[in-house]
């Protein structure tokens with residue numbers, strides 16, 4: 105199979121020992137080499153949304169990996185998603201986040217849409233439209249059940265009012281999946297999910313955030329002011345949106361783990377190559393044990409993170425109860441590894457590691473977000489401890 109062959113995406117679930125998984129990784133690595141690597145530094149410096157990369161994803165079918173084959177997608181698994189995210193992140197963090205954002209939104213659509221909505225919305229995903237998810241609000245981050253955006257029924261419509269922030273790609277997406285209160289005062293049991301078209305009357309982007317890293321994604325705040333959506337845009341039953349968000353986030357954490365492994369691998373590979381070339385005291389710095397041990401620790405941690413992410417991916421369908429804590433462990437461990445490895449990669453490069461033109465500097469900035477979004481790593485530890493101890 106040649107690199108860039110979209111047929112590698114077809115064919116259902118794979119496992120890590122599978123030849124198909126290698127073919128998938130090869131295919132994605134080919135896309136990253138051709139379309140992302142030559143552009144990654146410029147995208148980071150200019151902070152522009154990479155429509156050319158999105159177009160490459162469209163052509164390769166990467167925007168609809170999780171859409172079931174019956175609806176024209178690749179029918180991919182969480183394992184496929186982890187492999188793809190890893191390969192993209194090996195080259196560039198933003199490129200992986202564009203993919204994982206599309207995937208978590210697809211999860212929500214597949215989970216919550218009825219047959220008619222699946223036909224309506226998933227066909228657009230297959231056609232290459234972009235999706236965004238809007239749960240977080242200025243006063244509702246980790247405590248996502250405390251959102252204030254409301255969706256009031258008015259005949260056969262809902263009227264949405266509120267402010268969402270930190271919405272990845274909210275200004276470039278065609279459809280934003282918005283969580284809003286349909287039963288105010290009921291907390292998590294009063295939240296529903298809506299597919300809101302962009303543009304829509306009453307939906308206004310109010311801020312573009314400047315970020316530390318992942319400059320090839322946009323992060324926006326938007327307000328909903330008397331934003332009317334038809335009843336047919338409500339995904340799933342009323343007041344069951346929060347549980348859907350938690351399910352999607354649980355599954356999405358596998359791909360965040362995959363992205364973390366990829367970022368770390370990219371940084372380690374660069375550090376190894378640099379350490380072999382760079383000479384001080386008349387010898388390659390790779391000959392110093394202090395450098396060797398840093399590189400060895402990177403390799404150990406990356407391998408462990410990778411196995412944990414793959415294990416969590418496999419558990420998703422086999423044991424949904426055990427999966428809950430495992431996906432949190434995978435996301436938390438892998439993103440902590442990505443942060444440590446990218447930081448140490450900068451250290452291996454010395455002053456060069458701190459310079460913008462050097463890719464490990466970008467990787468270190470990109471890694472940080474993985475410890476924060478889709479549930480901070482403190483929240484991951486809360487979930488893991490709760491699983492361990494039970495409710496007191």
Ligand SMILES: Cc1cc2nc3c(=O)[nH]c(=O)nc-3n(C[C@H](O)[C@H](O)[C@H](O)COP(=O)(O)OP(=O)(O)OC[C@H]3O[C@@H](n4cnc5c(N)ncnc54)[C@H](O)[C@@H]3O)c2cc1C
Nearest residue numbers: 237238239240245246270271272323476477478479480482
């Ligand atoms: C670049 C970027 C992109 C994002 N994309 C999206 C998106 O597309 N859609 C979306 O809905 N959201 C998105 N988010 C939001 C993201 O998921 C939240 O930022 C994250 O969940 C944390 O919420 P917060 O920022 O309000 O932090 P807070 O909840 O205010 O947390 C602040 C600190 O307190 C800690 N903390 C909070 N509660 C506890 C606790 N119980 N125990 C221990 N520590 C705790 C946190 O770990 C953190 O260290 C994005 C954020 C960023 C920065």
